[in-house]
Amino acid sequence: MKWVAGFLVLGITVASALKHKPYHDSYTGFELPLEVTMPEKEVHPSLWFSESDIAGLSQKKDVDAFAAEFWKKTSTSKFLLVELPPIPGAQDEKNVIHGYYGTLTQAAMYNAFMSLFDTPKKQAYLDKAIEALERGYDGPLYELDPLIRGSAVDEIYQGVWAQNFAAAYDWVQPKLTEAQDQVIRGNLTTHAAYMNKHLFSWASSPHNHISKPGWGLATMALLLSSEPEAETWLRTAIEATNANTRYFFGGDGIYREGSHYYMFSMLNFMPFLYHYRNTTDFDPFPTFQPAFEWPLRVRNGKGWMPNQEDSFIRPFASNLVAGAYKESPTRLHSSASLGSVLHWNFLNTDLGPFDASESRNGFNYTGATWDYPKPLIAYLTYDPGIKPVAPDVEPTQFLESGQTAFRTDWEGNNPKHRYLLFQGVAEADNHQHFDHLSFIMFAENQMMSSDGGYTRKSYAEPMRTEWYLTAEAHNVVIVDGKAPEDIAPGVGPYSTGRITAPGFASEKKTAIYKDGGTHSRIVSMIEDDRFALVDVVKLPLAKQVDIVMHGGRASLEGDKVHGVWNYEADAYGPACSMDQWFLGKGYSHRVKEGELTYIKNDYAAYPYFVQSKTTDRALAMHLLEPRASEAAGRIYEFHRKSEDTLVVQSGNEWHLCNVAGKSVGEGAWDTDALYGYIAYGDGGFKKAGLVEVMSFESKDEVEIVVNAPCTMFIEALESGELRVDYSAEIDAEGVIRRGEREQRLNLSGQGSMTFK
Numbered sequence: 001m002k003w004v005a006g007f008l009v010l011g012i013t014v015a016s017a018l019k020h021k022p023y024h025d026s027y028t029g030f031e032l033p034l035e036v037t038m039p040e041k042e043v044h045p046s047l048w049f050s051e052s053d054i055a056g057l058s059q060k061k062d063v064d065a066f067a068a069e070f071w072k073k074t075s076t077s078k079f080l081l082v083e084l085p086p087i088p089g090a091q092d093e094k095n096v097i098h099g100y101y102g103t104l105t106q107a108a109m110y111n112a113f114m115s116l117f118d119t120p121k122k123q124a125y126l127d128k129a130i131e132a133l134e135r136g137y138d139g140p141l142y143e144l145d146p147l148i149r150g151s152a153v154d155e156i157y158q159g160v161w162a163q164n165f166a167a168a169y170d171w172v173q174p175k176l177t178e179a180q181d182q183v184i185r186g187n188l189t190t191h192a193a194y195m196n197k198h199l200f201s202w203a204s205s206p207h208n209h210i211s212k213p214g215w216g217l218a219t220m221a222l223l224l225s226s227e228p229e230a231e232t233w234l235r236t237a238i239e240a241t242n243a244n245t246r247y248f249f250g251g252d253g254i255y256r257e258g259s260h261y262y263m264f265s266m267l268n269f270m271p272f273l274y275h276y277r278n279t280t281d282f283d284p285f286p287t288f289q290p291a292f293e294w295p296l297r298v299r300n301g302k303g304w305m306p307n308q309e310d311s312f313i314r315p316f317a318s319n320l321v322a323g324a325y326k327e328s329p330t331r332l333h334s335s336a337s338l339g340s341v342l343h344w345n346f347l348n349t350d351l352g353p354f355d356a357s358e359s360r361n362g363f364n365y366t367g368a369t370w371d372y373p374k375p376l377i378a379y380l381t382y383d384p385g386i387k388p389v390a391p392d393v394e395p396t397q398f399l400e401s402g403q404t405a406f407r408t409d410w411e412g413n414n415p416k417h418r419y420l421l422f423q424g425v426a427e428a429d430n431h432q433h434f435d436h437l438s439f440i441m442f443a444e445n446q447m448m449s450s451d452g453g454y455t456r457k458s459y460a461e462p463m464r465t466e467w468y469l470t471a472e473a474h475n476v477v478i479v480d481g482k483a484p485e486d487i488a489p490g491v492g493p494y495s496t497g498r499i500t501a502p503g504f505a506s507e508k509k510t511a512i513y514k515d516g517g518t519h520s521r522i523v524s525m526i527e528d529d530r531f532a533l534v535d536v537v538k539l540p541l542a543k544q545v546d547i548v549m550h551g552g553r554a555s556l557e558g559d560k561v562h563g564v565w566n567y568e569a570d571a572y573g574p575a576c577s578m579d580q581w582f583l584g585k586g587y588s589h590r591v592k593e594g595e596l597t598y599i600k601n602d603y604a605a606y607p608y609f610v611q612s613k614t615t616d617r618a619l620a621m622h623l624l625e626p627r628a629s630e631a632a633g634r635i636y637e638f639h640r641k642s643e644d645t646l647v648v649q650s651g652n653e654w655h656l657c658n659v660a661g662k663s664v665g666e667g668a669w670d671t672d673a674l675y676g677y678i679a680y681g682d683g684g685f686k687k688a689g690l691v692e693v694m695s696f697e698s699k700d701e702v703e704i705v706v707n708a709p710c711t712m713f714i715e716a717l718e719s720g721e722l723r724v725d726y727s728a729e730i731d732a733e734g735v736i737r738r739g740e741r742e743q744r745l746n747l748s749g750q751g752s753m754t755f756k
């Protein structure tokens with residue numbers, strides 16, 4: 001009870017120091033138990049492995065090519081037997097100071113690791129590791145303020161430095177003299193006490209500037225568990241990092257600072273998870289499992305996470321945690337383990353652009369090139385015995401957070417693969433962008449419809465706020481210069497009409513504007529080949545409505561109705577094209593230029609277009625059809641174009657959107673659907689995808705009537721049966737008729753039925 005009271009006092013201190021706001025408790029994330037588990041006793045080595053595991057570590061390099069490559073890069077690292085740089089002063093340049101601590105801590109870790117194995121340089125490695133550890137944090141670290149923007153000793157760096165030093169000490173401690181141990185342990189405890197004291201003053205929100213050093217402090221507490229203050233350090237660290245995982249992570253695992261900061265944070269929380277599991281009888285990996293499933297659920301066909309929010313595109317280094325989940329069931333497969341799916345992701349991620357960028361610019365995809373021992377961590381965590389297994393669940397993933405990944409399959413690296421990420425996630429208060437209801441695409445093995453991204457090179461650049469952060473840098477609908485926003489703190493746009501069926505998947509998201517009004521966007525994937533979007537804006541007063549559409553790294557030709565994006569072969573994919581049809585009445589059309597960045601330093605300006613009108617209600621439809629450059633695209637003809645209704649036809653295929661509140665028809669069909677895709681074949685009616693429909697009729701073939709709006713996909717099967725997939729937000733009753741046959745309908749939730 002005494003401890004609980006003390007912890008409550010600590011909690012009050014945390015809230016005060018963080019300037020805690022009620023909305024920091026408004027999201028759906030996860031947390032570890034506040035009653036921490038300490039190691040029974042301090043043992044070395046124990047963080048990454050035990051003494052009995054060392055023989056197996058040396059043998060792993062011979063198992064497969066990946067292990068051999070990780071070992072080669074580790075055993076030939078430039079940090080091995082490196083001459084340690086001179087200790088800098090507070091007056092030295094930032095890069096000199098930052099580079100010093102990055103070099104020092106990596107030299108300690110690499111040399112300590114190699115000293116475990118019987119090689120001619122074993123003693124030299126040990127001596128170099130001890131030399132680095134004995135220096136510790138000598139220099140200006142405690143003189144400089146981490147809170148100054150661009151500080152050389154930013155707390156986000158210190159979290160990695162702490163974990164590097166922790167691993168190094170863990171590996172050499174049994175070989176230290178008493179005097180060496182006293183000096184090194186003093187260095188580590190001093191820094192741990194420093195982080196413990198200042199952790200909650202390093203940010204006003206529980207973002208990565210608290211969580212990264214927090215996970216570093218947690219590792220240090222587990223390492224030095226016999227220290228009297230160690231349990232206090234671990235409690236402080238768990239409280240701080242829980243604040244981050246509750247608010248910036250979602251229950252479905254999404255990280256709301258974006259893919260870049262997800263990987264940047266993973267560099268710290270992944271080692272901590274191993275360290276907590278390996279040194280105690282508590283396993284934190286199950287709590288974090290959604291955070292390792294999320295990158296798989298939103299990956300594009302090359303395995304890349306999106307450049308949304310403050311983010312460049314990023315690969316997910318799933319090899320780092322596959323071994324931790326090799327016995328864990330997953331939502332991504334009916335029987336295989338998450339570890340198998342993570343290993344599949346590792347083997348099916350294209351690292352080409354990231355490797356090329358690193359060769360060209362010297363920066364890798366971690367965001368911590370100067371600090372993070374990338375190949376060594378990869379070798380430590382790699383488990384070559386896992387069988388790779390692709391996900392076998394529905395490829396289109398509707399995430400609870402409001403992010404939706406439409407995709408045709410899990411295969412990827414295939415020109416026929418189609419992917420569209422539809423964004424509707426509640427904004428957090430760090431690294432967020434104005435991107436509600438935006439989307440990005442991937443098709444023909446190329447990035448398409450991509451909006452701006454993060455920045456050119458760094459967070460502090462003026463261009464980040466002047467362009468990349470603005471609403472117009474995204475595929476959004478702007479009203480009087482403002483993008484849609486959250487409904488309430490922690491509550492983003494709401495999603496309805498979610499459906500997946502063979503040949504049709506669809507969803508509608510709705511967001512609000514600060515000064516009143518709503519924007520609803522429907523995204524539908526058609527025939528596993530192309531996409532249809534419908535925008536509906538409703539405002540209390542007439543205002544300027546701007547529909548912004550980016551194509552990505554492409555040239556643009558055509559006119560306001562039919563634009564063609566042409567992509568050249570580049571680091572991200574082959575040459576290809578995409579037809580984009582814009583269907584609406586009364587819009588002006590402007591072609592503009594804006595910057596786009598996929599990977600740090602690789603930025604350029606590309607065209608985008610804006611369709612505008614002043615109105616209190618706006619309706620528009622977009623048809624996006626990727627294709628090979630030499631392939632011919634469809635041609636659409638208008639049949640109706642009014643403020644309330646749009647109908648277009650291409651051959652035997654129709655698309656419509658209708659907010660008139662009454663049915664519309666063209667020849668053989670009639671419906672009151674908000675959006676409809678209707679196709680006929682040689683034998684008559686073939687299929688129809690209908691959003692918010694209450695009545696649909698294909699003359700003399702099929703009629704469906706229900707008493708509440710539903711989303712449906714209706715298909716005439718070769719067997720002569722009619723298949724109906726549906727999504728009903730509220731229970732609906734009705735009837736389906738074919739000729740003289742009739743069947744009552746009772747629709748609830750999502751389901752499928754057949755009718756003879």
